[in-house]
Amino acid sequence: MKAKVYITLKDGVLDPQGKAVMGALDSLGYSEVKDVRVGKLMELELSAASKEEAEKRIREMSEKLLANTVVEEFSIEIEGGE
Template sequence: MKAKVHVMLKNGVLDPQGEAVRHALGALGFEGVEGVRQGKVIELELSETDPAKAEENVRAMCEKLLANTVIESYSVKLA
């Protein structure tokens, strides 16, 4: 089973990488980009076959390692 985790900074948290991308896009002539939020995607290959148990395990991974839950939010999708 595969799991895909999307991690993003929470709203209101300064995103300096996103701001750098927004600025660079403007410098390259791409106008009208008013904001950029940058995140990360983590793909996991799991041996677990029970979807409920797999999601529970991945959420535990996010809480303990994959996301800084103080400033980041995450979502989990199983495939």
């Protein structure tokens, strides 16, 4: 089973990396870009009895390890069957 976890900074958390990317885009002439926020994308390949089971396990993994829930939030997307 394949799954994706999208990890983004919570609203209100400063994102200096995003600001740096925005500055670089601006200096390349892409001044229409008003904001950039940089997040992470984790693609997991895992075995699970069901989508529900996979989602439950991935939620645990995200809270324990993948995301820093103090400043980040995450969403999970599970693709197809086994």
